[in-house]
Amino acid sequence: MGTFDPDFDAALGSEASFGLDEPAGLDAPFDLDEPFDRAGTGSSKWARTRGRPGVIAMGLADMDLPGPPAVARALAARAAHRAYGYTVCDPAGRELVAHWYRERHKVAVDPDWVLLLPFGPRTALRLLLAALAPAGPVLFPTPEWGGFAQLCRAAGLAYQEVPLARDGGGYRLPVGEFARRRGGAVLLSSPHNPSGRVWSRAEIRGLAEAAAGHDGVLVSDEVHGDLVHPGRGLRQPVTVDAAGDLAARTVTLNSVGKTFNTSGIPSCFALVPDPALRSRLTDLMAGYGLWEGGLLEQVVQRAALRHGGPWLDALLARLDAGGRQLAALLGAAVVSPPQASYLLWLDAAALGLPADRARAALLERCALEASDGTDFGPGGHGLLRLNYALPGPLLSTAITRLRTL
Numbered sequence: 001m002g003t004f005d006p007d008f009d010a011a012l013g014s015e016a017s018f019g020l021d022e023p024a025g026l027d028a029p030f031d032l033d034e035p036f037d038r039a040g041t042g043s044s045k046w047a048r049t050r051g052r053p054g055v056i057a058m059g060l061a062d063m064d065l066p067g068p069p070a071v072a073r074a075l076a077a078r079a080a081h082r083a084y085g086y087t088v089c090d091p092a093g094r095e096l097v098a099h100w101y102r103e104r105h106k107v108a109v110d111p112d113w114v115l116l117l118p119f120g121p122r123t124a125l126r127l128l129l130a131a132l133a134p135a136g137p138v139l140f141p142t143p144e145w146g147g148f149a150q151l152c153r154a155a156g157l158a159y160q161e162v163p164l165a166r167d168g169g170g171y172r173l174p175v176g177e178f179a180r181r182r183g184g185a186v187l188l189s190s191p192h193n194p195s196g197r198v199w200s201r202a203e204i205r206g207l208a209e210a211a212a213g214h215d216g217v218l219v220s221d222e223v224h225g226d227l228v229h230p231g232r233g234l235r236q237p238v239t240v241d242a243a244g245d246l247a248a249r250t251v252t253l254n255s256v257g258k259t260f261n262t263s264g265i266p267s268c269f270a271l272v273p274d275p276a277l278r279s280r281l282t283d284l285m286a287g288y289g290l291w292e293g294g295l296l297e298q299v300v301q302r303a304a305l306r307h308g309g310p311w312l313d314a315l316l317a318r319l320d321a322g323g324r325q326l327a328a329l330l331g332a333a334v335v336s337p338p339q340a341s342y343l344l345w346l347d348a349a350a351l352g353l354p355a356d357r358a359r360a361a362l363l364e365r366c367a368l369e370a371s372d373g374t375d376f377g378p379g380g381h382g383l384l385r386l387n388y389a390l391p392g393p394l395l396s397t398a399i400t401r402l403r404t405l
């Protein structure tokens with residue numbers, strides 16, 4: 001996606017509802033190699049290394065790379081206006097999401113499906129589960145990013161974790177197993193956190209059919225969906241591309257949070273083709289005083305989706321190269337080759353680390369802080385997740401340390 005399309009710009013129409021013009025310079029040049037560090041920013045990821053000088057934080061899933069200048073400039077311009085009162089939800093935001101999918105994924109999304117949510121994906125999933133009130137257990141593949149099991153427990157919903165299949169090419173979705181079990185809903189992380197696996201269209205379609213076959217819904221959590229590495233395929237979102245005629249039985253969740261590294265200003269968007277489910281969800285939100293739109297969230301989302309394309313292209317080229325370099329270095333220890341995002345899913349034993357204390361051993365031997373596989377459910381024992389979205393010099397240091405294993 002290149003710079004912003006001026007015809008579309010004109011068609012947005014309701015810009016004025018923000019009351020402020022977009023500041024100049026949102027398409028400013030950027031350099032992913034500019035010196036960058038997060039010291040003093042309260043980063044949760046780096047807080048995990050506190051008291052251990054020299055340790056590199058590779059655990060939590062956010063990036064240590066400078067984000068798109070457009071987001072910073074739009075936020076600065078909005079912050080300079082000293083009214084931060086209640087804000088309307090700009091309907092142009094729905095068009096913008098549809099435009100993003102059309103331009104980047106060549107997939108047509110109906111703007112009416114779009115809900116612009118002023119909270120992060122975790123909260124969205126929790127509210128979705130409540131609005132769905134599934135009649136049977138919630139099914140999802142394991143390992144998973146950890147939230148699915150946690151959210152089902154919080155919602156008091158029965159759930160079943162279905163082990164992922166694996167062949168020489170990495171993980172596969174066990175579609176037959178999903179069809180056999182009588183689930184009330186299916187949750188999918190697509191692409192997969194923790195492995196960075198990009199599921200095939202046929203696999204996703206199979207899960208949508210399995211869910212619909214049991215009168216349930218497939219919720220596709222695609223917050224890593226715009227981080228698919230070049231040439232790895234998969235048109236997003238599942239709601240329209242893979243599910244097709246089953247779209248009304250699917251929900252897609254996405255966010256600029258992972259894509260543009262803005263998770264500290266929580267927001268996301270859901271594509272909900274079923275109007276009844278949409279209104280159940282917004283009613284439920286209203287009960288918590290949550291309304292679509294949100295002051296800073298809309299500023300961030302608008303700047304990212306309108307101006308962030310070139311930055312994202314540069315980021316993806318870098319993540320692809322980093323993932324390939326690490327996969328070549330670590331060989332058989334890579335459980336499923338990374339195809340999206342910035343995550344590497346590793347078998348501790350194959351790295352020569354004890355399965356029962358892999359995270360601690362990696363910290364001691366390489367001064368690298370990873371996420372422990374057990375955070376990702378029953379399929380994660382003896383595994384580690386490494387986040388390689390690091391500035392070049394830090395990534396080189398991490399690679400040098402990994403070579404010593």
Ligand SMILES: Cc1ncc(COP(=O)(O)O)c(C=O)c1O
Pocket residue numbers: 061120121122123145147189193221223224257263
């Ligand atoms: C696949 C997936 N879904 C949802 C979330 C939750 O995002 P947040 O904590 O920003 O709401 C994450 C965060 O890591 C994730 O990786």
